[in-house]
Amino acid sequence: MAFIETKNCTVRYSPGTPFEKEALSAVSVTVEEGEFVGVIGHTGSGKSSFVQLLNGLLKPDDGVVLIDGKNIWENPKDIRFVRFQVGMVFQYPEHQLFEETVYKDIAFGPTNMGLSAEEVNERVLHAAQLVGLPQELLEKTPFELSGGEKRRAAIAGVLAMEPRVLILDEPTAGLDPQGREMILEVIGAYHRKKKATVLLVSHSMEDVARVADRVLVLNHGEVAMFEPTNMIFSRVQELESIGLTVPAITKICKGLREKGIALPDNIYTVEQAHAVLLSLLKGGDVRAV
Amino acid sequence: MLSDITIGQFFPGNSVLHRLDPRVKLILVFTYIVAVFIPDNWLGLALSVALLLVLIGLSRIPPKVMIKGLKPVLPLLAFTSLINIFYVKGTILAEFWIFKISLEGIYTALFIAVRILCLIAAGSLLTYTTSPTALTDALERIMSPLKVLHVPVHEIAMMMTIALRFIPTLIEETDKIMSAQKARGADMESGNLLHRVKALIPVLVPLFVSSFRRAYDLATAMECRCYHGGEGRTRLKQFHMVLADYIAVAVMLLLVVLMIMTNLFSSAVL
Ligand SMILES: Nc1ncnc2c1ncn2[C@@H]1O[C@H](COP(=O)(O)OP(=O)(O)OP(=O)(O)O)[C@@H](O)[C@H]1O
Numbered sequence: 001m002a003f004i005e006t007k008n009c010t011v012r013y014s015p016g017t018p019f020e021k022e023a024l025s026a027v028s029v030t031v032e033e034g035e036f037v038g039v040i041g042h043t044g045s046g047k048s049s050f051v052q053l054l055n056g057l058l059k060p061d062d063g064v065v066l067i068d069g070k071n072i073w074e075n076p077k078d079i080r081f082v083r084f085q086v087g088m089v090f091q092y093p094e095h096q097l098f099e100e101t102v103y104k105d106i107a108f109g110p111t112n113m114g115l116s117a118e119e120v121n122e123r124v125l126h127a128a129q130l131v132g133l134p135q136e137l138l139e140k141t142p143f144e145l146s147g148g149e150k151r152r153a154a155i156a157g158v159l160a161m162e163p164r165v166l167i168l169d170e171p172t173a174g175l176d177p178q179g180r181e182m183i184l185e186v187i188g189a190y191h192r193k194k195k196a197t198v199l200l201v202s203h204s205m206e207d208v209a210r211v212a213d214r215v216l217v218l219n220h221g222e223v224a225m226f227e228p229t230n231m232i233f234s235r236v237q238e239l240e241s242i243g244l245t246v247p248a249i250t251k252i253c254k255g256l257r258e259k260g261i262a263l264p265d266n267i268y269t270v271e272q273a274h275a276v277l278l279s280l281l282k283g284g285d286v287r288a289v
Numbered sequence: 290m291l292s293d294i295t296i297g298q299f300f301p302g303n304s305v306l307h308r309l310d311p312r313v314k315l316i317l318v319f320t321y322i323v324a325v326f327i328p329d330n331w332l333g334l335a336l337s338v339a340l341l342l343v344l345i346g347l348s349r350i351p352p353k354v355m356i357k358g359l360k361p362v363l364p365l366l367a368f369t370s371l372i373n374i375f376y377v378k379g380t381i382l383a384e385f386w387i388f389k390i391s392l393e394g395i396y397t398a399l400f401i402a403v404r405i406l407c408l409i410a411a412g413s414l415l416t417y418t419t420s421p422t423a424l425t426d427a428l429e430r431i432m433s434p435l436k437v438l439h440v441p442v443h444e445i446a447m448m449m450t451i452a453l454r455f456i457p458t459l460i461e462e463t464d465k466i467m468s469a470q471k472a473r474g475a476d477m478e479s480g481n482l483l484h485r486v487k488a489l490i491p492v493l494v495p496l497f498v499s500s501f502r503r504a505y506d507l508a509t510a511m512e513c514r515c516y517h518g519g520e521g522r523t524r525l526k527q528f529h530m531v532l533a534d535y536i537a538v539a540v541m542l543l544l545v546v547l548m549i550m551t552n553l554f555s556s557a558v559l
């Protein structure tokens with residue numbers, strides 16, 4: 001059964017003014033429990049608006065959002081409880097840190113959930129460990145951390161709520177390759193351990209290709225494609241026509257194919273390419289990979 | 290949502306009012322605001338309302354937007370009107386306990402209400418049809434004679450420009466931080482006053498931090514581009530008065546003269 005479902009959701013900003021802007025037009029999407037979905041689209045395509053629908057930060061002007069079969073706006077007073085289930089990490093989440101210590105900041109979410117002090121403590125320590133924040137940093141003020149550490153502290157603040165659905169809006173923006181790797185690993189670990197449903201918004205095709213099971217492509221507020229990762233990146237032309245690229249490795253393989261080397265058209269990670277090329281060099285059968 | 294606040298907002302457009310020289314607009318709006326207080330009779334008051342309606346029509350600003358912009362002053366309006374109804378002495382119409390309502394009181398209340406509405410509407414019409422940069426630019430030009438008295442006119446104008454420029458950014462930022470904290474279960478919509486004030490901390494702290502960061506960045510960026518105050522700066526856009534501007538001035542002068550005439554020849558009600 002679909003775990004997350006949007007039915008014909010339309011979102012308009014500043015309705016009734018000259019600035020009216022339809023950010024999403026009748027978007028219908030279903031996501032299964034435990035799936036890892038990548039959300040891509042060029043800037044302004046409505047990615048952030050879409051994910052904000054799912055935890056009730058935006059209310060659809062038309063259409064309904066169902067989580068676990070329940071309309072989240074059925075009882076607007078209970079929207080907070082939806083947010084406990086659907087955790088959201090915003091773009092540049094380090095800008096939301098505010099407490100005196102990192103520990104207290106991570107504890108903000110779980111405390112709001114009304115958990116007991118021991119439970120909060122347990123969750124904070126667990127989340128800090130998950131994102132790889134050393135214990136001694138927890139008593140520092142968040143403003144003394146480095147950029148990457150701040151980012152991890154902010155993500156820990158959401159993970160500590162242990163949401164069943166984790167949404168991340170460009171969590172790796174502005175980080176170096178190592179920092180990106182680290183964040184992606186944290187997300188992957190949470191996904192596997194908690195069997196959580198994850199939606200990852202990203203501009204980086206490489207990131208999405210590596211971690212997502214399915215990819216949702218948005219274009220001008222509409223769903224352009226929503227398919228398994230290996231299918232999406234074989235549609236190079238379609239992606240490029242809406243202003244997106246494919247991972248660099250996919251392009252290289254395409255170039256090689258055009259030069260007459262028999263490679264499959266659904267390679268999108270370096271590991272895959274590595275395996276395929278190796279077996280090709282050893283004279284094996286490429287299509288078996 | 291916070292971004293629905295419209296007071297002081299600019300609505301881009303290409304109406305006659307949008308194209309008027311901002312210096313002229315600024316001075317005429319001030320003239321109008323003073324002029325609204327001239328008439329002491331119905332005819333004069335009707336004149337000022339009529340001019341305003343014509344201007345709103347010319348500006349192509351949707352009446353809905355105008356009305357929405359006036360809503361926040363309604364409580365103030367109701368309060369002043371009520372005070373006037375009970376305080377002004379004259380022919381008593383009704384009386385109960387210590388309250389006396391006089392005909393003059395009702396008239397005064399009406400006059401004041403209409404005047405305040407006209408004043409606010411004229412002010413919003415100015416900001417609706419003039420971009421903030423044009424407005425501060427105009428202000429700088431109008432105030433430039435004060436330089437002789439060592440008033441830092443350029444710096445004041447620059448501060449206003451920057452402040453105005455960052456209002457939308459701040460609103461956007463506030464919206465974003467509020468969303469982020471709500472996503473962590475912050476409850477900002479319920480509870481008593483103390484609870485609500487406390488709920489603001491998670492929003493205000495990050496907002497201050499980012500404002501300071503932005504201020505430093507802006508200062509650095511301005512310095513990198515060799516900004517050194519108003520001395521010897523030239524402008525990209527020069528203001529030129531055209532026929533429409535002269536007509537606007539003439540119309541306003543005519544209105545003021547007409548208002549004074551109504552005071553002389555029409556029977557006063559105040
Ligand atoms: N608060 C807002 N007020 C008005 N318009 C908005 C607002 N937020 C977004 N929009 C508009 O809605 C559209 C979709 O925005 P959205 O933020 O969802 O895009 P996005 O895909 O997340 O873009 P990016 O990749 O740049 O983050 C854009 O055209 C944007 O200008």
Ligand SMILES: [Mg+2]
Nearest residue numbers: 047048049169
């Ligand atoms: Mg976005």
